[in-house]
Amino acid sequence: MIVLETQNLTKKFGGLTAVNAVSMTINQGDIVGLIGPNGAGKTTFINAISGLNPPTSGMVKMFGKETTGLTPEKMCRLGLSRTFQIPSPFPKMTAIESVMTATIFGNPAGKITDPVAHSREMLEFVEFPMKETVVAEQLNTVQLKRLDLARALASNPRLLFMDELASGLSEGELKDIMRIIDKISKKGISILMIEHIMQLIMAVCNRLLCIQFGTKIAEGPTQEVANDPKVTKAYLGE
Numbered sequence: 001m002i003v004l005e006t007q008n009l010t011k012k013f014g015g016l017t018a019v020n021a022v023s024m025t026i027n028q029g030d031i032v033g034l035i036g037p038n039g040a041g042k043t044t045f046i047n048a049i050s051g052l053n054p055p056t057s058g059m060v061k062m063f064g065k066e067t068t069g070l071t072p073e074k075m076c077r078l079g080l081s082r083t084f085q086i087p088s089p090f091p092k093m094t095a096i097e098s099v100m101t102a103t104i105f106g107n108p109a110g111k112i113t114d115p116v117a118h119s120r121e122m123l124e125f126v127e128f129p130m131k132e133t134v135v136a137e138q139l140n141t142v143q144l145k146r147l148d149l150a151r152a153l154a155s156n157p158r159l160l161f162m163d164e165l166a167s168g169l170s171e172g173e174l175k176d177i178m179r180i181i182d183k184i185s186k187k188g189i190s191i192l193m194i195e196h197i198m199q200l201i202m203a204v205c206n207r208l209l210c211i212q213f214g215t216k217i218a219e220g221p222t223q224e225v226a227n228d229p230k231v232t233k234a235y236l237g238e
């Protein structure tokens with residue numbers, strides 16, 4: 001089953017075409033790595049899908065329904081969550097309060113009867129390394145990314161975008177993230193992850209999408225895309 005499809009998705013900032021007619025699909029159960037050199041348009045692409053910065057043209061279809069240009073709130077209610085390259089939680093809120101905002105927002109039908117327990121479960125699921133009462137502004141970047149992930153999962157998404165979740169992690173922390181990504185996938189959540197760390201991409205992704213200068217240059221099984229001379233050239237030059 002196709003969970004997400006873009007057709008000719010384009011985003012322009014004035015004269016700059018940051019994303020240029022990108023068409024792609026994500027199937028149920030996929031862990032797709034979105035790769036490409038710095039400034040290739042990866043974050044702009046997921047912003048255009050998730051509603052943060054709507055596309056200039058093109059089409060987005062999620063779970064079989066056209067969602068082009070819908071706001072992030074609507075996309076969230078339809079089952080899309082995301083994390084951010086630079087997480088920006090409410091600085092004065094505790095970790096559990098922060099996750100509770102997403103638990104409550106993402107479950108409007110009242111299916112979750114105990115938001116505190118659900119939010120605690122999310123923190124445990126992502127192996128949040130601090131007490132739930134820690135205030136967000138006291139967290140370092142790695143801890144903030146874990147909190148951001150718990151927040152993203154709290155609304156029970158069916159599709160998750162992750163933007164450079166692993167940047168700045170040590171070798172041991174990378175192993176932890178691999179395990180957590182595997183757990184997320186086993187929950188039935190399809191994943192699109194922007195990542196630069198090839199070790200992680202090769203270990204967890206079943207498919208890759210590579211963009212350069214806003215344009216798709218490769219899409220397919222991980223090993224095939226990683227071996228594609230166009231992809232190597234985009235990263236390493238001639």
Ligand SMILES: Nc1ncnc2c1ncn2[C@@H]1O[C@H](COP(=O)(O)OP(=O)(O)OP(=O)(O)O)[C@@H](O)[C@H]1O
Nearest residue numbers: 013016018036037038039040041042043044045085
């Ligand atoms: N809000 C904006 N206004 C103008 N230009 C922007 C805006 N956001 C991104 N850009 C430009 O669009 C291009 C793509 O940027 P984007 O952040 O999407 O790349 P990226 O592939 O995610 O890069 P990185 O791997 O370094 O995070 C860059 O040239 C960037 O300067």
